[in-house]
Each structure stands twice: as structure tokens, then as C-alpha cells.
Amino acid sequence: xxxxxxxxxxxxxxxxxxxxxxxxxxxxxxxxxxxxxxxxxxxxxxxxxxxxxxxxxxxxxxxxxxxxxxxxxxxxxxxxxxxxxxxxxxxxxxxxxxxxxxxxxxxxxxxxxxxxxxxxxxxxxxxxxxxxxxxxxxxxxxxxxxxxxxxxxxxxxxxxxxxxxxxxxxxxxxxxxxxxxxxxxxxxxxxxxxxxxxxxxxxxxxxxxxxxxxxxxxxxxxxxxxxxxxxxxxxxxxxxxxxxxxxxxxxxxxxxxxxxxxxxxxxxxxxxxxxxxxxxxxxxxxxxxxxxxxxxxxxxxxxxxxxxxxxxxxxxxxxxxxxxxxxxxxxxxxxxxxxxxxxxxxxxxxxxxxxxxxxxxxxxxxxxxxxxxxxxxxxxxxxxxxxxxxxxxxxxxxxxxxxxxxxxxxxxxxxxxxxxxxxxxxxxxxxxxxxxxxxxxxxxxxxxxxxxxxxxxxxxxxxxxxxxxxxxxxxxxxxxxxxxxxxxxxxxxxxxxxxxxxxxxxxxxxxxxxxxxxxxxxxxxxxxxxxxxxxxxxxxxxxxxxxxxxxxxxxxxxxxxxxxxxxxxxxxxxxxxxxxxxxxxxxxxxxxxxxxxxxxxxxxxxxxxxxxxxxxxxxxxxxxxxxxxxxxxxxxxxxxxxxxxxxxxxxxxxxxxxxxxxxxxxxxx
Numbered sequence: 001x002x003x004x005x006x007x008x009x010x011x012x013x014x015x016x017x018x019x020x021x022x023x024x025x026x027x028x029x030x031x032x033x034x035x036x037x038x039x040x041x042x043x044x045x046x047x048x049x050x051x052x053x054x055x056x057x058x059x060x061x062x063x064x065x066x067x068x069x070x071x072x073x074x075x076x077x078x079x080x081x082x083x084x085x086x087x088x089x090x091x092x093x094x095x096x097x098x099x100x101x102x103x104x105x106x107x108x109x110x111x112x113x114x115x116x117x118x119x120x121x122x123x124x125x126x127x128x129x130x131x132x133x134x135x136x137x138x139x140x141x142x143x144x145x146x147x148x149x150x151x152x153x154x155x156x157x158x159x160x161x162x163x164x165x166x167x168x169x170x171x172x173x174x175x176x177x178x179x180x181x182x183x184x185x186x187x188x189x190x191x192x193x194x195x196x197x198x199x200x201x202x203x204x205x206x207x208x209x210x211x212x213x214x215x216x217x218x219x220x221x222x223x224x225x226x227x228x229x230x231x232x233x234x235x236x237x238x239x240x241x242x243x244x245x246x247x248x249x250x251x252x253x254x255x256x257x258x259x260x261x262x263x264x265x266x267x268x269x270x271x272x273x274x275x276x277x278x279x280x281x282x283x284x285x286x287x288x289x290x291x292x293x294x295x296x297x298x299x300x301x302x303x304x305x306x307x308x309x310x311x312x313x314x315x316x317x318x319x320x321x322x323x324x325x326x327x328x329x330x331x332x333x334x335x336x337x338x339x340x341x342x343x344x345x346x347x348x349x350x351x352x353x354x355x356x357x358x359x360x361x362x363x364x365x366x367x368x369x370x371x372x373x374x375x376x377x378x379x380x381x382x383x384x385x386x387x388x389x390x391x392x393x394x395x396x397x398x399x400x401x402x403x404x405x406x407x408x409x410x411x412x413x414x415x416x417x418x419x420x421x422x423x424x425x426x427x428x429x430x431x432x433x434x435x436x437x438x439x440x441x442x443x444x445x446x447x448x449x450x451x452x453x454x455x456x457x458x459x460x461x462x463x464x465x466x467x468x469x470x471x472x473x474x475x476x477x478x479x480x481x482x483x484x485x486x487x488x489x490x491x492x493x494x495x496x497x498x499x500x501x502x503x504x505x506x507x508x509x510x511x512x513x514x515x516x517x518x519x520x521x522x523x524x525x526x527x528x529x530x531x532x533x534x535x536x537x538x539x540x541x542x543x544x545x546x547x548x549x550x551x552x553x554x555x556x557x558x559x560x561x562x563x564x565x566x567x568x569x570x571x572x573x574x575x576x577x578x579x580x581x582x583x584x585x586x587x588x589x590x591x592x593x594x595x596x597x598x599x600x601x602x603x604x605x606x607x608x609x610x611x612x613x614x615x616x617x618x619x620x621x622x623x624x625x626x627x628x629x630x631x632x633x634x635x636x637x638x639x640x641x642x643x644x645x646x647x648x649x650x651x652x653x654x655x656x657x658x659x660x661x662x663x664x665x666x667x668x669x
Contacts, residue, residue, distance in 0.1 A: 020047065020061055037069060038080040045087035055092050062088055063099050070106040075115040082110055082121035089128055094136035096129075101145050103129060104167070108152050111159040119159065126163065130170055137176040146171070146182040153189025158198050164189070165204040172211055180215050181225075184232040187212075191236070191253065195246030202248065209252060217259040227278045230260050234282040238289035247298050254293050254304040257286055261311050276322065283319075284327045286312060287352065291335040295342040302344075309348055313355050321361035328356060329368060336376065343388045346380060350391035357398040366399045366416055374423070381427050381440065393440060396420050397447045421456045429470055437477055445487035451518060454478065454491060458525035468666050471528040476565065479532035483539065483577055492577070494518045495540045499647070523655065527662040530556070531565040534597075535572065538581060543593035545647060548656055550600040552663070558604075566605055570614050 023043045044062050048055055055062070066088065069081035085103065089096040096103070107129070110122030133140055149171075153164045168186065171179045190212075193205035216229060237260075239245075240253040264279050290312065293305030316323060332349045339345040353369050362368075373395075380392040400417045424444075428437050444453055457478060464471040482488050499517045519540045526533040530553055537546035556562060572578065581594070588595045602614045647655070 017058075020058060023047070024061075024065060034072075034074045034077050037072065037074075037077045041066060041069060041077075041080045041084040045084040045091075048088040048091040056095060059092060059095060059099075063096070063102070067099075067102055067106050070109060075113075075118055078110070078113065078115070078118045079121050082118065082125050086121075086125045086128055089125070089132065094132055094139050097132060097136060097139040098141075100129065100133070100140065101148050104145065104148055104152075107163060108155070108160050111163045112155075112157045126166075130166070133170065134174070137174045140174075140177060142171070142177050142179075142182070146179065147185055150182070150186035150189060153186045154192070158196065158201060161193055161196065161198075161201050162204070165193070165201065165208060168208050169204070169211075172208070172215070180212060180229065183212060183216065183229055184236065187233050187236050188239075191240045191245075191249050194240075194249040194252060206248070206252065209256075213256055213259055217263045224274060226263065227274075230263060231278045231282050234260065234285040234289075238285045238292075241289035241292040247296075247301065250293060250296065251298070251301050251304060253289065254301060254308060257289050258304065258308050258311075260286065261308060261315065264315065265311070276319075280319065280322055280324055283312070283316070283324060284331045287328060287331050288335065291339070291345055291348060294344045294348055295339060309351070313351060316352075316355050317359045320359055323356060323360050325356055325360050325362045325365060325368075328352065329372065333372065336373075343383070343385045346376070347385075347388040347391040350377070350380075350388070350395045353395045354398045357395075369395070370399055370416060370419070378423055378427055381424075381436070382430060386439075389436065389440075390443065393443050394447070396424070397444060401448055417452065418456055421453065422460060425457070425460055425474070428474060429467070433473060433477055438481065441478065441481050442485050442487050445481070445485065450488055450491055451494065454482070454488075455518070455521045458522045461525040461528055464528075468528065472666060473529075475526055475529040475532050479526065479529065479535060480568075483535060483572060484575075491518065492539065495536075499540075524658055524662075527659045528666065529565075530659070530663055531562070531569050533659065535569055538573070538594075538597070539578070541581075541584075542647060543591055543597060545652060545655065547593045547597040547600065548652065549659065550597045550604070552656075552659065554600070554604055556663070558606075563606065566601065567609075570601070570605070574613060 023040050044066060047058070048062055051058060063085070066081050066085045069077055070085075072078050072081065085106070089103075103125075107122055107126055110118055110125075113119050113122070149164055149167055152160060153168075155161065155164075168179070168190075171177050190205050190209055193201050194209075196202050196205070216226060234257075237253045237256045240249045241257070242250070245253075260282075286308070290305050290308045293301045294309070296302045296305070332352055335345060336349055353373065357365055357369065377392045377395055381389055383389060400420045424440075441453075444450075457474070461471045461475060482491060495518055497517070499519060519536070519542070522536060523533065526536050530549060534546055534549045534553070537543070537549060553562075553566075573581065584591050584594060585598075598614060605614065
């Protein structure tokens, strides 16, 4: 009846308005009964059918009362309101899309309704709205509708989440709607759905994320628009890398970060400065998110974090002077504070420190890292994780290496090489010299200037006055590495070079000249361990000095430690590295001091294995004497120093005086 009356009054707007007002006042007022409201809703739907082409003028007055009754307390009224809205929408078709935002709000309420019939009616209405939107995508006002979807995506109600996901998938399939440009609005909600209890919701959310990621990153180089979206969403993605989130969300977030890195990789080299700025601006966020995944108990997450980190380190090197050093250092500090007990995260942070030192043009970068992270780095050297310890050593090596005349290596006239070396000695004092010291020193010698390291340590030993036992042990360790490690081969070769007469050092003179022979740089420090000093003299072919040191060893109390060191020295002399010395025993007339030194050692040693070994070696000298007797013309005059330049008598006396002084202090202790 209402439809018929409206149809007759279609040409008379005043009459139509009167009918509409009558329905609103008598049937749809908030004080009306449920039956009246249901009747009024049926009447509004009938009016929409009766108005036909002239419905545009009255559409808001038809829709808004129905939307209000979607919130009615009575379930049947809500159901009839849903049915009325369905009939009105079907009658007006695409014209209803102008009210899509308000209708979607109502649908969200209906999908969360406690009444099953109301939810069923809402599903029917939802399908109709999707059909209309699909047929008329050009009528959608995405700029106002998508933000509403994004807001509702944060709801935890499973029915609302399914509704939101369905509409997002619908919009993704519409070529007329660029849903990706609104990604920063609703990405947070999609990631939160990955942890939903419903498998269907998790599956649908994951499908949406895969589709959106593909639309954002696949195909072609990175455009400015894409990079802006990436920059705006990086923080959201990083947030879901946190350990407290769902594992599926963490893995997905790391995969997104991986694609973000790929997007930058595909950017052309001439790509624009704005592109570089956006990448640099989000690098801190990418590092933050990646570091969160390293210590994850799920292998896939940790593996993806490792892959992301490796690629970011490679890309960071290309940024060079553009690296945001201070931001990255702050992020490393924050990540280390957050994961205090994670050796894995610590090791990765050390990798980033090395990358910053190598790539950054900041002249203060080494000092900044040493000041801010020095305590942590040196503390790591005391821990049992060998891999992380090596990473810490690499950071220290990066801080120490460089030229003395480079401003990059010198800050406020402080030589960072010497600063780090001094702090390493502090670490060695903590009972780590025997456990880890050998490996650390070899590693440092391999990657640094080994000569400078040895000279720096030697000078530090010479200044040591309080812990002479430590100095003695330190010299013994460095001496053993000097003669046995492949990393110190260049030092051994340098020690074989003749000592120029101009380089002789008088007692009390400084050895801190750059051109001082290595032998003289080390010798006084090596006096803190007499056996090591003897080995140094023998290797450098300073046999007269070695003989004098041996004579003084006889005056020492034969402690167990001294005898053990002498035993090790004998075995060292029998090693392949000392084959040159053993061959010189075949020329006893030329090297009498060498023979006398070894005989002296044999006299000091008790008659044990070392004594027998040395005795057998000395017996070979008889063959050498026979050879020289048979070929007297080839015998050469003795110079007491093998192939090297002998020290002057004055230098010998001065060095032996200092040897006596150092060893007396050791015995006093």
C-alpha cells in the first residue's frame, strides 16, 4: 500500500515528503514500540521501491533512519533494519554507495551482534553491498572508505575481522582502486590478525599480506611513490618483529623487511637523491627489526634475520659517507640494552660497528665506538663464546688499524692503537692469558700490524712496575707466539736483519724511534722473562749476548718454573723454525759463542729429557770440527753474532746491566 501511494505521488515531492515524515514520526520514533518500528522499516523499504527514478532526492532520509535502528536494543528491530537496508540498496543499486561508509559501520556492529539471526541478515546485506561495489567500482569513495576499514581492522572480534578481510580482498581485486597507497593505514591491523585464534582469519590475513607485498615490491625498480610507502610502513613492520608478537607475524614481518631491502637493491644507481634519503631514513628501523629476530627460538625466523642482516651490511657499505652513523649507533645501543643476555645479538651489533668503521667518513667514529661500547667489547673477550669473542676482536682491530698520520685514527692526540692495546693488557691480567690469550694475540697479529703490536706491548711491559709476575708471563706468551705462529713470520724475518752500528742503544736511551731495529725494541721488555730473552738473542744470532744471558741464568735459583721454561726452550730449538741455528753448529769455529751458550744450557739443565736432547745435538759439533780441520781454508773468523752485526762491547755491557736490574726485581718479588 505504501509503495503504491508513493508511486502515485512520485511527481509530487510535497506528498512524498509528507508520507516520509509520517513514517518517521509515527513509526520510527525512539519511543515507539518494536512493532511500530518494524512497520516503519517496512514502509521505508516500500517507499524506495515506489520512488524508482526519483529516489535520489529522498535517499538520505530513507537510509539514515534505518542506520539508526541498526543500533536498537530489540534484536528483531535490528534484523528488520538490516532487511530494510537490503531492500533499499537493491532498489537504488549503485546510488547507495554514497552511504557505503555509514553502511559499513553498521555492518561491523551487526557482525558483532550477539543474535545469530541478526548476524545472518548482516551477511546477506554484506554480500549485496559487495556485489554493487564490484559492478560499480568507480562510484567508491576509497579516500574515506579505506580509513574506516583500517580503523575496524584493529578490532579483535572474529566476525568483524572476517568482514574487514573480505572487503580488503575485494578492493585488492579492483583495478580502479589503488589499495596499496593506503597500506600504512591498515597494515597494522593485518599483522595483528596473524596471531588470531581462528585459522581462517590467520590464513586470510596472510593471503592479503602476500598480495599487498607483491603489489608493492614486485616488478620494476623502486619508484618514489613505492619508497614513500615503504618508508611509512617500515616502523609498523619492525614493530611486529618483536619477540612478544606471534611467531607467524614475526616471520612475515622479517620477510617484508627482506623485500624492502630487495626493493632498494633494484633501485637504479642514478636513482634519485630522495630515494637514497628515504632508504637512509629507514635504515635504523630495518636494523632494529632485524636484530629482534636473531635470538628467536624458531629457526626460520633466526635464519631470515641473518639473511636480512647480511644484505643490509652489504648495502650499508655502498652508502659510505651517507650512513646515519649516530642513529645507527643509538640503535645498536638500544638493541644491546634490550637483549643484554644475547650473545648472538651482541655479535651482530659488533658486525655493524665494524661496517660503520669501514664505511663511514666520520673521523670520530672509532672513538665514538670505543667510548660508548668499549666496556662491553672488552667484557665480551672474557666470555666463553668463541664466535662472539672473535667479533669483538674484529671491532677492536678495526679501531686500532690505520695510519699514525691519519686524523681518522687519532682523536684529541690520543692514539687509539695504544689505548686499545693497554686495555687488552688489562683483559690479559684477568687470568685469560693462558685460556684465550694465545688465540687473541694470533688473531690480532693476523689482522693488524704485528710489529706495532709487539712494540706497543714491549713498551708497556717496560713501564710495568707493580705486577712483575704478569709482565714475566706476558713476555713468555708473546715470545712463544713470536717463534711458533705463522702470523708472526714477518717479525721473525725482520729479527734476522743485521743491526746497524748506528742503531746501538746506550744504557738509558729511548727505543721509541721509528727506525729502531725490532730486536732492540723488544729486548729490554723480554728481560722480564730471561728464558724468552735468551730465545730472542739466539734467534737474532746475537750469540755473545745469548752466552752472557745463559751465564746469568746459572746464578738464578733453579725453580720449577725456570726449569720448565728451559725445557720448552730446548724443544723450541729442536723445532723446524730454528733449523738455521742448528746448521750454524756445523761451523763451531765461526760461532763459538753459540756452542758455549748451548753447553752452558746443558750444564744448567738437570739430566732429564731436555738435557739428553741438547747433549745429542751438541755432539754433532764434533763433526763440524772435523770438517773445519779438513777444510781449514774455509774456516771464517769468529764474530760472535752469527750472520748478524755484533753489538759493541759498550752496548753489551749496558744491556746486561739492565738485564741484571730487571731480573733482580723479579727475584725480589
